Every structure is written in structure tokens, then in C-alpha cells.
Amino acid sequence: MFFQHNFYAGPGALPNSVLAKIEKELRSYQNSGMSIMEFSHRSPQVVDVINDTVARFKKYLKLDDAWELILLQGGGSMQFLMAPYNLSKPGERIDYIDTGYWTQRAIHEAKDCERDLQIIADGAADKYHVLPDLEGIDTNTGARYLHICSNNTVVGTQWHEFPKVDTPLVVDASSDLLAREFDLSKVNMLYAHAQKNVGLAGITVVAVRKSALLQPESLPDMLCYQPHIDKLSNYHTPPVFSIYVTNLMQKWLEEEIGGVEAIAEINLQKAKHLYDVIDSSKSFECPVKISDRSTMNVVFTTGDDARDQAFIDYCAERHIIGVAGHRTHKGLRASLYNAVTPEDVTALVACIEGFDAT
Template sequence: MARAPNAPQQADRIAAPAISREDVPVRVYNFSAGPAQMPLPVLERAASELTDWAGSGMSVMEVSHRGKDFVACAADAEAALRRILAIPEGYRVLFLQGGASAQFAAIPMNLTASGETVAYLNTGQWSAKAIAEARAQEVEVVVAADEADSAYTTTPAPGSYEVPAEARYLHYTPNETIGGVEFPEIPQSHAPLVADFSSSILSRPLDVSRFGLIYAGAQKNMGPSGLAVVIVREDLLGRARPSTPSVLDYARMAKADSMLNTPPTFAVYLLGLITHWIEESGGLEAMGQRNQAKAALLYQAIDGSDFYANPVQERSRSWMNVPFTLADPSLDSEFLAGAQAAGLTNLKGHRSVGGMRASIYNAMPIEGVRALVDYMTEFERTKA
């Protein structure tokens, strides 16, 4: 292939240090809450196509988002997502920017008129942020259940709260990333159910028909940060307030196939690779079995020790984010340093909670959890 007209001559290129195989680090077990570890086969596929995608001689990041090749790529990602989630007819799938946080404001903008009532369940920092954004959108926010008194270590029991008859929707966060709290059931609601699935999307089968709207940031189980996926029932479209920005208007974005503006093309491409990886790995049924086994292994290690503790109510424990503390907090720094040296990274708990947190999303293999448990056992043996 001919050199591009403006490509620099070899002598003009910025010199890069030579790297031998010995200098290449071994991949670690990355327990980050997000951006999170991604499946190695997906990264290797993306690396192999980085400079020549689909025979184009360009990266997928360089092709036109309106060209037929990328339009087909986006359609394939949506089709695979629909298959693995078994999304019913009558729902639209949107690929949006701004992460899940942009949807905190977009949801009331699209589903309510000024002054109407909405209901929220508050189980942690992310639902609290969604509540704050909703209040800024001139709606009457009813917090039907508030778990702040438990320091966000619980979820409300079914039947323990009421959703106002006039509520336009009920919003909840199925999995709170920071506190490691997860709803063990889907709440009942006469109003359309709206849910922030950022930390648990694609981790197990899900009955999408129970929801009016599902949204999720991609950076846990669906790819890199920046992309948000919204799955919205069609009868909820077309209600946006006139003041809603066009890129946050679900109906306008649906009509434009999420390409009203330039979409996050690389993130959409990676979402497609990840959905195919899930299909090839047995689908969401198999993914759920693996995730349940990983969580059970880690909780068993914590519960079987007097040295470690998990603060979350047992029925409300997350499969995806497992916080734990040491009996002696003065050992936290030493624990984290030793873990880092052992190739177990990003285990420090959120600054608002402290302690440790292991995020074990889809891409974390059970071998990584076993390595963490082995390290925890040895650390306890030498420090207890």
C-alpha cells in the first residue's frame, strides 16, 4: 500500500525506545470498579485490527460513522446486544455519550413535564446522585425508600415502601458500585421502572420486559468509558420537554439510529466484540453461573475469617463489587502494596468507604479471584 502523501519520512518520526519481550509486563488481575478489566480475547482482536479494520487500511476510529461499514458495525453491535439480552419487540436501543451520569438528567427531561412526580429508591451514592439531578429538573422527587441510615449496606425489603399513584416512573440502582449493595429482586411498580444497570448489565440473564427504561455506562461489562446504552420502551418516546437538548432527546436519537451527532465509534465497535465474546462464552446463563461462583468464592473467604469482614446485609450483597475491611485498618497500606506486587491491582476501596473493594465483572476469570483469596489467606497467616 502506498504511503499517505503527508506521512513523515522514517527519519522524521518520533523515536520510540526499543522494547524487548522481557520489558513487556505480564497482565495483572485488575479489580478496578471502572474503567474495568476487559476480556483479553477482545483486546487482542482490537489490537490486531487497530491499524487495518475490515480491510480498510484504517482504524475503526478513522472511518466515517456514516459510511456503510461503520453503520453495519453499529447495527451488528445492537443486534448482538438484543440477542443476548433477549430484548423484546417494542424497545429501542440507543448508543449515547456522556456515560450513565448524563442520563440522570435526561430521564426526567424525557419522561416528565415540569412539576410532575417521580419516585426513587436511594441505596447508595449513585442513586443519590440520580436523585439530586432529578430535583434540578423541576420535578417532585419522592424518595420511596432511603437506606442512608444503614450507611448504605442494605436494600429495602419488598413491600416496605409505597410508590405514589401519580409517579411517572420509579427509579432504582440494581447494583451500587461503591457500597457493593445489590437488589436481590426486581422491585414491583405500577409506574414504569427505570434502572441504572451500569455495574451489573450483561452479568446474568435479565427480563427486560419488566422495565420501561434501562441505562448503563459501558465501562464495567460493555467496553470503555464514554458510551452509555439506553434501552427504552417505545411508548415512552416522544415525551421530551421542548428544552431537552437534541443529543439527550431519546426520540430524536432513536430516529437517527443514535447518529444525530458523531457517536463514540471505537466504544461501539468494542461493545460489538464484547457481545460476541459473551455469545461465544455461553451467553448470559453461563456468564451468570461464572459470576455467581466467583462471588461465592470471595464471600466464603471473607466470612470464614475473623481477619476480614464485609459490611453488607447478606441478602443485598453484590456479585460484581465486593467491599471488605481488615480487622486492623493500620495494615491496609501493607495489604494493598503486597497485592500490587502480586499482580492484584486496584483493590483500594472508594475514598468514602475505605477498606478494600474487589470488582469482579465478567472479564475477571475465576483464577483471578482464587489468586486474591490465596493472597488474603497468606496475608492473614502472617499478620493475624
């Protein structure tokens, strides 16, 4: 089958111009006669790519000298574990807002860290289709930090503004890093894997305030941030190709799109286009509260599993892929990451309208 429009939730679409650049340079990086994949991770060519990628992330996130930014392996999931180890001490309290699947995974991975993990609010009563209201909840608990997920990939909610609490935040931004601007004034750490909006699976971006870093208890060096900081994200062999593609994505975002502010506006328009057509259709509905709806992952359904599957098949016949909901959630989901174009959304909208008319 031939697919033209990719709405997968991750890994997600890559821009055509980035793919073209990879193709062009694959066998001879910058006319060197060698592929970037063949260079040593200590070569000036690779060190330059790593340093440039780190510098650009710092620039896009507007990080000053109070911050460190490193590229690690292990995906978003490894940070569920590394954050507690590096930002808190054994026995200390860590708070979570449970907004569904990925925050639950974060809590699960941290359960053996010997910390006091507490869920201060959750969206279970609303099947996670509404972000918890913190009104009346005591958020001043003395926790070392409060963990949130800025965009909930599975259920389709997004914190358009981070919760206003006194406890410093640790934010899993795996599905909206560089897709919108963040206010990091109350944030101690923000992490995100690359494979949705910013590049390829293999690297995870970790931005952490220097003042929040603790000397971890006896831990293997690989699990401590400090060696990775000291060695400038080159403590051990990094996934060079992933970093290289991420660097191309950054250049695409800056030079072809106009930066994070510009893509944020495009992403808003894409999401509005799709939500509007879902809301006005007779076959589909979006279960997510309007003010909490994600600009990244549009979750919707016909309300009937067989009919949802019929829509997935209808899309495939029209060269559209990736619209099935998460396996735990079912239904339908279209992910509108940075590389998904307004034209892709228009193609999906035409499918929704066509299916609606059948």
C-alpha cells in the first residue's frame, strides 16, 4: 500500500525536505566521502553536530546559564526513572498529576526508587478526557517536585498552561516539545523523546535546572545526569544518526517554518480545522473537554468499534495511515506533529466528510 499522509502518534512524520537532505547526504556527509553513520563519535564532524543540536535546543527553549541540556538514550521512559533519582533523595516525596496512560507509566517506573510517590489529582472520573481541576486541592505538600505530562498522547489532552503551583514542576513534554512555546519559570526539568516533533527515536532531550540537581545516592554513572553533562552528551557512544536527523529537523523548523512560535500557530490552525469538522459531523465525536483538547493528538470516535475500523480502512484506501487510537484506548486518533502539513489535515478532513456522507 502507498501512504501519503502520516498521522501516526510516534514515531511520526518527517518533513519531505529533511528526508531529501538525508538521502542526498547519506553516502557522503558534507562531501567527505563517508556517511555520518561511519564517523567516530569523537570526530570533529560528529562533535559539531551534537554541540549544534544542544545549542539549538537551548536557544529554542530560551534556556539561560541556570540550565543544563543533555541528549540521552532510553526514550521518555528512562526519564520516568532518572528524574526521581537525580532530583530527589530516598524517602522524599514526589507528587504526580495522573492524566492517563503516560503519567501512570511514569509512576510505575519510579515505584522502586524508594521515594514517597503521591498522586495529588487525577482525571479518572472523566476517563482522563478532562484535566484535573486543582481548585481545592492542597498542592503545597512539601514534595521535591510535581510531575506532569504536558501533552497526553493517548487521551488527547494538553496543559495549555502549566498548573500554577508552588512546587517546582518536572514536565514530560515528549509529545509537544518544539511544537509550542513553554513557560519554564516554574519548571525544574523538562524532558522529551525526539521521535514525535523533533527528530528520530534514539535520543531524549533533558533540560534541567542546575540548582535542582542533587548528588544521587550510590547509582551507576549511566543513570546520573552529571557524567552526561560533564561529557557534553558524549559520555558513551551516542546515536549519531538520530542526532544528525534531529539537527536537520531543527534547521528545517528554523529556516523553513520560522521557529517555534510559527509552528505553534500552524499547529493551532491544523487542530482547529480537524476539531471543527469532527464537531460538526454526524458520524464522529471528540470526547475531550474543549478547553483541554490537544493540538497534537486529536482523539475521536464513531462510538462503535466496527465503524471506527471501517473508517481506518476508508482512510487507508485514500493513502492515509496512523488514525487508529492507542491500543489501550481504541477509537480513533490523528496526530498532528510538526511535520504533518495543513494539506495532510485537509486530506483527512475530506475523508471525514466523505465517510460522514456514506
